[in-house]
Amino acid sequence: MSVLYIALPVAILLALAAVIAFVWTVSRGQYDDLETPAYRILEDDQKQKPKEEKR
Amino acid sequence: MIEQTHESETIPQQQQGTCIHCNLPVPASRQTDEQPWFCCAGCEVAYAILQDMDACLLEELNKTETAPSSDLSYEEMDHPRFRELYAREIEPGLFRIRFHLEGMHCASCVFVIEKLPDFLPGVISARVNLTNTSVDLIWDSNSVSLSEIARTLDRLGYRPHPPQHNDAERIYQRENRTYLIRLGIAGACAGNVMLIAFALYAGMFTGMAAEHLNLFRWTSAALALVSIVWPGHVFFKGAFSAIKTRSPHIDLPVALGITIGGVAGLVNSIRGTGEIYFDSLTVLIFLLLVGRYIQFRQQHRALSHLSLLKSITPRSARLISNDEVITVPIEVLKAGDQVEVRAGDVIPADGIVYSGDSTVDESILTGEARPRIIQSGARVTAGTINLTSPLRMDIESVGENTRIGRLMNLVELGVSSKLPLLELANRIAGIFVVTVIILAIVCLGIWWSSGIKIAVSNSISLLIVTCPCALGLATPLALAVAQGKAAKRAILINSGDVIERLSQPGILWLDKTGTLTYGKMQVHKWHGDRSLFPQIRALEQQVVHPIACALTTWIDEQIGIEEQDSHTLQDIDYSPGLGIRGAVDGTQLAIGSETYITEEGGHVPLEFQQKITEYRQRGLTAVLVIAEGETQLVLGIGDDLRPDAAVTIEELKTAGWSVGILSGDHPEIVTPIASRLNIDPKLVHAAVRPEEKLKIIQDSTSRGITVMVGDGVNDSAALAAASVGIAVHGGAEASLQAAAVYLNQPGLAPLKELIDGARMTNHVINRNLLMSLVYNVIAAGLAIGGFINPLIAAVLMPISSLTVLILSFMNRAFQEPHS
Numbered sequence: 010m011s012v013l014y015i016a017l018p019v020a021i022l023l024a025l026a027a028v029i030a031f032v033w034t035v036s037r038g039q040y041d042d043l044e045t046p047a048y049r050i051l052e053d054d055q056k057q058k059p060k061e062e063k064r
Numbered sequence: 065m066i067e068q069t070h071e072s073e074t075i076p077q078q079q080q081g082t083c084i085h086c087n088l089p090v091p092a093s094r095q096t097d098e099q100p101w102f103c104c105a106g107c108e109v110a111y112a113i114l115q116d117m118d119a120c121l122l123e124e125l126n127k128t129e130t131a132p133s134s135d136l137s138y139e140e141m142d143h144p145r146f147r148e149l150y151a152r153e154i155e156p157g158l159f160r161i162r163f164h165l166e167g168m169h170c171a172s173c174v175f176v177i178e179k180l181p182d183f184l185p186g187v188i189s190a191r192v193n194l195t196n197t198s199v200d201l202i203w204d205s206n207s208v209s210l211s212e213i214a215r216t217l218d219r220l221g222y223r224p225h226p227p228q229h230n231d232a233e234r235i236y237q238r239e240n241r242t243y244l245i246r247l248g249i250a251g252a253c254a255g256n257v258m259l260i261a262f263a264l265y266a267g268m269f270t271g272m273a274a275e276h277l278n279l280f281r282w283t284s285a286a287l288a289l290v291s292i293v294w295p296g297h298v299f300f301k302g303a304f305s306a307i308k309t310r311s312p313h314i315d316l317p318v319a320l321g322i323t324i325g326g327v328a329g330l331v332n333s334i335r336g337t338g339e340i341y342f343d344s345l346t347v348l349i350f351l352l353l354v355g356r357y358i359q360f361r362q363q364h365r366a367l368s369h370l371s372l373l374k375s376i377t378p379r380s381a382r383l384i385s386n387d388e389v390i391t392v393p394i395e396v397l398k399a400g401d402q403v404e405v406r407a408g409d410v411i412p413a414d415g416i417v418y419s420g421d422s423t424v425d426e427s428i429l430t431g432e433a434r435p436r437i438i439q440s441g442a443r444v445t446a447g448t449i450n451l452t453s454p455l456r457m458d459i460e461s462v463g464e465n466t467r468i469g470r471l472m473n474l475v476e477l478g479v480s481s482k483l484p485l486l487e488l489a490n491r492i493a494g495i496f497v498v499t500v501i502i503l504a505i506v507c508l509g510i511w512w513s514s515g516i517k518i519a520v521s522n523s524i525s526l527l528i529v530t531c532p533c534a535l536g537l538a539t540p541l542a543l544a545v546a547q548g549k550a551a552k553r554a555i556l557i558n559s560g561d562v563i564e565r566l567s568q569p570g571i572l573w574l575d576k577t578g579t580l581t582y583g584k585m586q587v588h589k590w591h592g593d594r595s596l597f598p599q600i601r602a603l604e605q606q607v608v609h610p611i612a613c614a615l616t617t618w619i620d621e622q623i624g625i626e627e628q629d630s631h632t633l634q635d636i637d638y639s640p641g642l643g644i645r646g647a648v649d650g651t652q653l654a655i656g657s658e659t660y661i662t663e664e665g666g667h668v669p670l671e672f673q674q675k676i677t678e679y680r681q682r683g684l685t686a687v688l689v690i691a692e693g694e695t696q697l698v699l700g701i702g703d704d705l706r707p708d709a710a711v712t713i714e715e716l717k718t719a720g721w722s723v724g725i726l727s728g729d730h731p732e733i734v735t736p737i738a739s740r741l742n743i744d745p746k747l748v749h750a751a752v753r754p755e756e757k758l759k760i761i762q763d764s765t766s767r768g769i770t771v772m773v774g775d776g777v778n779d780s781a782a783l784a785a786a787s788v789g790i791a792v793h794g795g796a797e798a799s800l801q802a803a804a805v806y807l808n809q810p811g812l813a814p815l816k817e818l819i820d821g822a823r824m825t826n827h828v829i830n831r832n833l834l835m836s837l838v839y840n841v842i843a844a845g846l847a848i849g850g851f852i853n854p855l856i857a858a859v860l861m862p863i864s865s866l867t868v869l870i871l872s873f874m875n876r877a878f879q880e881p882h883s
Contacts, residue, residue: 013276017283024256031248035241044194048171049178 085111086170089554089808092794094221105221106172138214138224140380140393147210149395150226158188160202161210163224165217168197176220184208184216196233199224226379243357246295250353253291254346257284261343265855274336281333281340288342292326296349298356312494314487314536318352320497321345321531328524338521341528344857351865352536359540362547362560377446377468381412384456394462401459405450407608413446413459414466420455423609424448427577428777429468429754430728435609447777451608471754474781475802487564489539489833493532500530500844507848518850526847529857534836534864539564539829541872546825549878554808555818562804564829565787566822569720570769571747573761573782574713576727576734578775579792580741580812581703585614588684588704591675592697597623599648600655600689600697602631606646607638611687614701615655654690666690672698683736705737712812713741719819721771724748726757728778757782773815775799790815817878824877832868839864 034040083090083103090101102108140146151161168177173192177199180190186208191200203213217224260280267277299322302315325341332338383392384402394412397403405411407422423435426448435451438444444457447468463469504523511519543560550557557563577583601619604612636646643656645664654664658676661668668676668688672695676686679700689697713723724747727734734750749760758781764770765787772779772786775794780802783789791803793810800806807814843860846852 011276013279017279020259021256021283021287024252028248028252031252032245035244035248038237038241040244041237041240042193042195045174045192048174048194051171051175 083107086172088170091167092810104167104170104173106170106174106176109176110172136215136218136223137391138211138218138380139391141210141214141226143391143393143396145396146226146393149393151210154202157204157206158202159205159210160200162198162200162227163214163217164196164198164227165222165224166197167222168192168194168199173222177217177222180213180216184213187213198227239360243353243360246298247350247353247357250291250295250346250350253287253295254343254350257287257291257343257346260284260287261858264340265858268855278333278336281336284340284342285330285333288326288329288346291346291349292322295353296322299349299352311490312497313490314493314532317493317497317500317532318348318536320500321528322349324524325528325531328528339525339853339857341857344528344531344861347861348531348533351533355537355540358544359560362540362544377466378410378412382406397459397462399459399461403457403459405455405457407450407453409450411444411446411448411450411455411457413462415444415457415459415461417442417444417455417457420453422453422455423451425451425610427728429471430778468777471777471781474755474758475784477784487539487561488829489535492535492833492837496532496535500527503530503844503848510848511850522847522850522852525852525857526844529843529847529852529860530840532836532840533861534839534868535833537865538832538836538868538872541869542825542828542832542875545872545875546821546828546877549875550818550821553814553817553878553880555814555821555878556806556808557818558804558806562788563822563825565769566771566819567826568769570771570787571722571724571764572716572771572773573724573726573764573786575772575774575776575779576725576729576737577703578794579773580709580725580737581705583703583775583794585610585701585703587614587618587699587701589675589679589682589700590697591672591699592689592695594622594697596653596689596691596696599631599651599653599691602633602648603636603644603646603653603655606633606636607644611685611701612644615687615699652692655687658686658688661688661690661695664690666693666695668695675700680732681736683733683740685733702733705740706811708811708813710741712816713743715816716819721819722747725750726752726760726772726774726779726782728752728754728757754778754781758785761785773812774803790818821877825875828872828875828877832871835867835871836864839867 081090081095081101082088084100085102085107088103090103094103095101100111102111147159151159154160165177167173174194177192178190180201181187186204186206188202188204189200190202193199199217201213203210214224260283264272264277264280264284266272267280299315299319302313303319306313306316322345325345328338329340329342329345332340377394379394380391381394381397382389382404383397384404389404397413402418403412403415411424417438417440419440420438421440422438424438424444425435426445428447428449429445438450438455444450444455445468446462446466464473504527507523507526508519511522540560543563546563547557547560574580597619601616604615631648632650634647636644638644639656639660643654643660643664645652645654645656647653654661654666656664658668666688672688675698676688679686679698679702682700682702684700684702687699687701688695689699716723723743725734725738725743726749729750731750734748735745738745738748749756752760754777757779761770761772761782762785765785769788770786771788771790772782773790773792774780774783775792776799780799783791783799784802788805789803790805790807791799792807792812792815805818807818839860843852843857846856
């Protein structure tokens with residue numbers, strides 16, 4: 010009994026897991042907007058308070 | 065914060081027309097008198113911060129007043145019907161809405177808009193999507209009204225539009241996801257089969273136990289089967305429809321190769337000897353799908369997804385109910401309602417005026433610059449602009465039933481009914497299939513003497529190795545690269561087939577107003593006494609009319625704007641479309657056309673007569689000024705040619721195009737322009753209505769490649785129906801939607817660049833196709849010679865695709881001109 014009989018199915022299963030994960034991310038819409046997130050890292054996290062309310 | 069002092073000298077020199085902060089082009093409306101220019105509010109703010117102007121960012125945002133904000137009140141958004149139509153309640157009092165925003169295009173825009181919750185209390189969150197220029201807002205209706213949010217966005221320079229109800233965007237999103245999933249699966253199968261193939265190739269040279277050989281073969285077979293059945297089924301679908309419609313398609317040879325390869329591989333797996341081909345097949349499917357995906361992304365229109373009708377008609381109307389006027393969303397209007405249209409507003413629906421006298425600018429429909437006089441009982445159409453005084457009207461039809469609505473339906477029909485172009489690759493595909501099958505039979509015959517097994521095996525090798533992988537990639541790759549480069553040169557190509565359509569010269573129709581000319585009235589020539597300028601200006605300021613505006617702006621330039629000059633005006637009498645008379649500071653003045661002046665009893669001396677004739681020959685309108693019955697001044701007012709028009713048209717003619725004019729304007733204005741541009745009078749059509757433009761273009765399209773260049777709503781149906789519709793800079797939104805190409809630079813010079821670039825790109829496509837054919841010829845030769853083992857097949861395939869890739873990227877079209 011060669012180790013291949015275990016290794017090959019394991020490799021295929023790993024690939025399958027990756028494919029399933031990919032399909033899930035696609036259907037969740039994670040690839041719908043590929044532009045905006047790249048710009049969000051430029052924003053500050055802390056919220057500054059305006060000095061005074063101008064309405 | 066580190067204290068830094070900035071000297072004014074350290075401000076970098078700004079290139080003409082680009083934003084000092086991000087270097088993107090600055091829209092004309094933001095090109096103010098004072099430098100530096102910015103392309104958007106975001107850049108302005110970011111620049112201010114970077115210049116360390118000691119101002120807190122949010123305060124800065126709170127008082128940002130950007131140039132082109134409109135003074136819309138957005139009141140209609142507070143109407144319950146509006147919320148019902150566009151917003152969703154996610155929790156009690158919390159609503160969610162998506163707005164499409166005009167003018168959002170870079171990182172700074174995202175930055176500013178997503179800061180909205182910080183400086184507008186009541187906005188819970190704002191998420192921007194740059195790909196389709198929209199923002200998802202969640203707001204608390206108890207603490208902020210939607211109209212206030214809209215006004216804030218407007219003030220920052222991003223005009224909000226409610227989302228449309230058509231499904232184009234949703235369909236695109238769904239298709240995009242389907243494509244990605246297919247790609248993922250095809251890629252995973254191809255990668256894993258490739259790994260197993262490595263083991264098999266290694267076994268070919270060093271020997272391998274039969275059980276391992278079988279294990280590897282069957283695993284590859286299973287993976288390949290998944291790839292063929294799931295992602296690969298698109299090729300079979302394409303092939304079946306190609307057989308059904310009897311039109312050659314690249315899917316046909318692909319499907320043939322996949323089928324034969326799959327069957328042969330399976331048979332050999334069962335027999336336990338021979339080639340299995342699965343690695344070539346799965347990689348082929350994956351690469352071809354990559355090409356398909358590129359093509360799909362190309363054909364998706366990247367322009368803002370505003371529906372045509374909505375961008376022309378206003379979003380709110382002033383409904384008259386029980387003697388009160390209330391602002392309502394346009395969707396509430398129905399036939400039989402009564403609305404008020406203020407001066408300067410767009411008319412919201414088709415109907416009949418029952419009170420008020422005014423003039424209406426109908427250029428959107430007719431292309432004619434002269435306003436039409438409207439009195440009680442006149443019909444008015446949606447989308448036209450009420451110029452001078454308020455009107456009240458009875459609505460007859462709304463939305464899609466209005467004349468403009470029907471016109472927009474024609475546009476959408478024109479876009480959808482256009483015959484798809486049979487790509488060169490597909491035209492080759494038919495010949496390709498036949499040739500390959502004949503070669504396979506020849507191969508079978510040659511090897512017949514060495515035994516049936518070898519003969520069949522060699523023929524199958526031939527069929528698989530000639531599968532047109534590079535042929536399928538050649539076109540989409542070259543087009544995608546060209547499109548990307550063109551976009552950098554401000555030429556936006558919405559669908560890839562434009563480039564192939566422009567490969568041969570055909571006929572090119574140009575709209576006049578705004579395309580060949582600047583699209584606005586200006587004073588070009590004048591003769592006479594200039595002392596009257598202040599009085600003329602005072603009189604002309606009383607009317608809203610393109611010629612009057614041209615006059616006052618020009619006089620402002622001539623003598624400067626004096627705040628304090630005030631004139632007493634008496635007995636003003638305005639005859640729309642003819643002229644105006646009145647007493648300015650006691651002097652009796654009359655300004656108008658020659659007919660008007662003679663009717664007023666003015667005498668026109670000979671020297672002025674000559675000038676009038678001269679101006680008319682230039683295509684200008686002659687305007688006369690008489691003071692106390694004496695002619696003092698004559699002005700030639702018109703819409704002049706763009707400086708690059710004549711040159712571009714000459715170049716296009718040299719390149720073999722025939723050039724014609726399609727204009728809604730009067731023949732007397734169009735003819736002189738046509739003669740100045742050297743255009744064959746047979747190809748000049750003046751005073752054509754939008755529906756007629758469409759007809760001319762349709763006739764012309766049935767005879768050959770027809771290009772339409774225009775900028776107005778009245779061109780949009782024609783733009784949609786032409787083989788290639790090109791919208792020029794500054795055009796109406798509808799023309800951008802209908803056109804396949806948008807030239808985002810003023811003037812006609814980009815037109816030449818587009819046509820040259822298309823020619824070069826077509827050369828690249830042809831080279832690509834030639835290369836892949838050469839590969840196939842070599843491969844076929846090797847197969848017939850019996851030299852093809854799976855290793856050679858596996859090497860040849862990716863190399864041919866790689867060559868096509870490199871050739872596509874070496875395309876020199878749309879390069880920056882070397883200065």
